[in-house]
Amino acid sequence: MTTTRIDDPADPRLSDYRDLTDTALRRVAEPAGGLYIAESAKVISRAVAAGHRPRSLLVQEKWLDDALPLAGDAPVYVVPDTVAEQVTGFAVHRGALAAMHRPALPDPAALLEGARTVVVLEDIVDHTNVGAAFRAAAALGAAAVLVSPRCGDPLYRRSVRVSMGTVFQVPWTRLPEWDAASPLFAAAGIHLAALALAEDAVPLDAFAAARPERLAVLMGSEGEGLSAAALAAADTIVTIPMAGGVDSLNVASAAAVALWALR
Numbered sequence: 001m002t003t004t005r006i007d008d009p010a011d012p013r014l015s016d017y018r019d020l021t022d023t024a025l026r027r028v029a030e031p032a033g034g035l036y037i038a039e040s041a042k043v044i045s046r047a048v049a050a051g052h053r054p055r056s057l058l059v060q061e062k063w064l065d066d067a068l069p070l071a072g073d074a075p076v077y078v079v080p081d082t083v084a085e086q087v088t089g090f091a092v093h094r095g096a097l098a099a100m101h102r103p104a105l106p107d108p109a110a111l112l113e114g115a116r117t118v119v120v121l122e123d124i125v126d127h128t129n130v131g132a133a134f135r136a137a138a139a140l141g142a143a144a145v146l147v148s149p150r151c152g153d154p155l156y157r158r159s160v161r162v163s164m165g166t167v168f169q170v171p172w173t174r175l176p177e178w179d180a181a182s183p184l185f186a187a188a189g190i191h192l193a194a195l196a197l198a199e200d201a202v203p204l205d206a207f208a209a210a211r212p213e214r215l216a217v218l219m220g221s222e223g224e225g226l227s228a229a230a231l232a233a234a235d236t237i238v239t240i241p242m243a244g245g246v247d248s249l250n251v252a253s254a255a256a257v258a259l260w261a262l263r
Helices: 012-017 022-026 043-048 061-070 081-088 106-112 127-139 157-162 180-190 202-210 228-233 251-261
Strands: 003-005 035-039 054-060 076-079 097-100 115-119 145-149 172-174 191-195 215-219 236-237
Touching: 012 035, 012 054, 012 076, 012 081, 012 097, 022 061, 035 157, 035 251, 043 061, 043 097, 043 157, 054 061, 054 081, 061 076, 061 097, 076 081, 106 145, 106 172, 106 180, 127 145, 127 157, 127 251, 172 215, 180 228, 191 202, 191 228, 191 251, 202 236, 202 251, 215 251
Parallel strands: 003 076, 054 076, 115 145, 115 215, 145 172, 191 215, 191 236
Antiparallel strands: 035 097, 054 097
């Protein structure tokens, strides 16, 4: 490990952290170079504990002692507060960032094998919702989370922060498109329950009373809900009964309600 003070925001050693605004990172599913950014010593610690490796750390002076034990053999770049903000494009209130090597994703079939309850997130684009759904999955006993090809990145820094680091705790991977994904669930003997509005939908409480032994809970995007392909792949369409003229919940809230009812 080497510790280097850097006062120039244009220093090429800081290129992994440059202009990492929410808008810039939302444009891609996977940050270029096979990396993701972990923010705060607590989150970096959880990532390292999960076996993820830092490529480098960017640290403000007052947080150096907290960050050093997490670096392993990765270089640590110590910067003034103003430089950290100039480089990243946002105020780094939590004092430390790490450019982490992105681990290889497991095979979906391997995650489904033996799982009793899993969550599937289809095309959810808000990283806050992705992180909150992971937190619900961790708290309410889901064995894994599987995300669609166009779903937001669970390792995006906002997802990680909102999840309270549970994106490192709950196994996850990306699914192929539904024509290839649907047979994976069938082969594993997992019942697909799609949370959606439909005339023939089964109320959640009725479905939970006779829940299948092995189950995947499908959650759709914030605007359009589940795609036609996902609904066609589902074995049952399930709805959460509502009152007050409300027809739906935030997707992460709906995931928490469904997982609690099906626990």
